Amino acid sequence: MAIPYDIPDAPEVLDRREGPYGEVVLRRHGELLQIIANGCFLMDTSDGRSERLLVDAARDALDDRPAPALLIGGLGVGFSLAHAAADPRWGAVTVVERERAVIDWHLNGPLAAVSGPALADPRTKIVEADLLDFVNETCATFDAVCLDIDNGPDWTVTEGNDSLYSVSGLSGCARVLRPGGALAVWSARPSPEFEGTLGNAGFQRVRTEEIPVARGVPDVVHLAVRPG
Known part of the structure; x- marks a missing residue:
């Protein structure tokens, strides 16, 4: 998710929308597509290693339960x-996204x-909703939850997202x-304080795995398990 370097020319805005949580923009910069929210760079199509490791880390933290x-x-x-x-090992994949523009x-x-x-896979379901509203209202249950909404617990896109990383949100x-x-x-950077919050929310086996990046502080994945 790091901002790419040495890409020629200025970014081209492909779509710009005002959503319920502010402005979201899709840009093309060279061969890359970038998402900007309220002027904050979120992610681009340069790599995807962090996202893949996030999903794999959640799967590897599970026992050998089927599908x-x-x-x-x-x-x-x-x-x-x-x-x-x-990955055929996942039995179902539900994605919650609050921005209609991103879904479109x-x-x-x-x-x-x-x-x-x-999206064509029958195991996939897209839900247009705020994640915190979804987890507080849904009757569905899951074996793993991956959060890739902000740049981390200490670097949120909107102020309202702070509550997701609080004890109540994690609960x-x-x-x-x-x-x-x-x-x-x-997370774009480690957060020792967030590890403590995960423990206070009742999670166990809390740990942080680093994801090396080309420059700067490593990305990380914070991992935790709900008690059995």
């Missing part, structure tokens, strides 16, 4: 969904190149997890 169900918070550029759908970019826009096969995530289920949270 686990995965909930992904945030559709983004679609790397997490595409990687999950390419995948269904009918340039990002279909990333997510098209995954909502725990509510939809089946016993022994795994929570994986992507």
Whole structure:
């Protein structure tokens, strides 16, 4: 998710929309597609390694239960969904995305190149909703939850997202997890304080895995398991 370097020319704005949470923009910069929210760079199509590792870390934290169900918070550029759908071990993949524009970019826009096969997979379901509202209201349960909504617990896109990483927000995530289920949270930088919050929310086996990047501080995945 790091901002690419040495790409010629200025970015081309492909779509710009004002949504319920502010402005979202889809840009093309060279061969890359980029998502910008309220002027904050979120992600692009340069790599996808972080998203793949996020999904794999959640799967590997589970026991050998058959056909686990995965909930992904945030559709983004679609790397997490595409990687999950390419893995036959997942029994179902639900993605919750609150921005209609992002969903449209995948269904009918340039990002279909990333997510098209995954969206056609019968195991895939897209839900247009705020994740916190979804986990507090749904009757569904999952074996793993992956959060890739912000740049991390300490670097949110909108102020309202802070509550997702609080004890109450994480308790909502725990509510939809089946016993022994795994929570994986992507972050652009480590957050020791967030590890403590995960423990206070009742999670066990809390740990942080680093994801090396070309420059700067490593990305990380915060991992935790709901008690069995």
